[in-house]
Amino acid sequence: MKLTMESSPHNHSQKSLSRFMMTVLAACIPGLIAQVLFFGSSVLIQLVLSLISFRACNDDVLLLR
Numbered sequence: 875m876k877l878t879m880e881s882s883p884h885n886h887s888q889k890s891l892s893r894f895m896m897t898v899l900a901a902c903i904p905g906l907i908a909q910v911l912f913f914g915s916s917v918l919i920q921l922v923l924s925l926i927s928f929r930a931c932n933d934d935v936l937l938l939r
Contacts, residue, residue: 909917
């Protein structure tokens with residue numbers, strides 16, 4: 875019996891990772907708008923602080939490589 879190599883069933887499209895992440899980002903926008911409407915502009919401050927923190931940690935990890 876000969877076994878053949880097949881691709882994964884979830885791997886049908888050839889979309890790039892950056893395109894997929896842009897889709898995820900676009901899907902998060904309605905939730906962000908709803909949070910700003912319910913909780914005020916402090917949500918945006920927390921978002922900016924978390925993005926700055928992420929960027930700093932990401933740069934540190936890249937330096938360790």
